[in-house]
Amino acid sequence: MDTTTLRVDAETERAITRFLYDEAELVDNMRWDDWLTCMHPDIYYWAPVRENRVARERKEEFYPKGTSVYFEENLAFLKQRVFRLQTHMAWAEEPPSRSRHMISNVRIDAREDGNYNVRSNFLIYRSRGERSQDTIAGERRDIIVANPDAPFGFQVLEREIRFDMATILVKNLSLFY
Numbered sequence: 001m002d003t004t005t006l007r008v009d010a011e012t013e014r015a016i017t018r019f020l021y022d023e024a025e026l027v028d029n030m031r032w033d034d035w036l037t038c039m040h041p042d043i044y045y046w047a048p049v050r051e052n053r054v055a056r057e058r059k060e061e062f063y064p065k066g067t068s069v070y071f072e073e074n075l076a077f078l079k080q081r082v083f084r085l086q087t088h089m090a091w092a093e094e095p096p097s098r099s100r101h102m103i104s105n106v107r108i109d110a111r112e113d114g115n116y117n118v119r120s121n122f123l124i125y126r127s128r129g130e131r132s133q134d135t136i137a138g139e140r141r142d143i144i145v146a147n148p149d150a151p152f153g154f155q156v157l158e159r160e161i162r163f164d165m166a167t168i169l170v171k172n173l174s175l176f177y
């Protein structure tokens with residue numbers, strides 16, 4: 001993320017926060033095609049592997065881009081995942097998961113290039129079938145682009161998903177975060 005940041009006004013902060021809430025609702029309601037409109041054509045959507053480190057090495061606990069990741073996707077990959085969900089070919093999602101995304105602690109800074117650095121925390125509850133339940137927590141580090149032509153006014157240019165757990169104990173990572 002760009003390290004040169006500037007504060008945003010309250011109206012921009014409310015609009016971007018609302019965008020994040022709307023995006024989460026689209027995923028929870030399985031409105032996949034609408035959710036894809038929230039993604040920029042050049043989206044970079046990824047989750048680095050986290051490694052437990054001693055306190056003095058804590059800044060190095062997440063692997064950098066181009067190394068170990070749980071997933072690393074662009075718009076074509078995201079569209080393929082959505083297609084599989086819609087055609088019931090995503091076996092990890094049969095029966096489909098029911099999810100609830102809680103997005104909180106939204107922090108927004110303007111970038112010099114006109115985009116926004118947005119950090120937010122997430123807590124996702126997922127249930128599948130009768131007995132399978134998961135809770136997944138972490139932080140998202142987004143670069144958000146204002147786009148008045150997009151249905152929700154903004155698009156995600158980059159999303160880094162930082163899971164709180166170093167060992168992922170859920171059965172799959174098939175959700176969108």
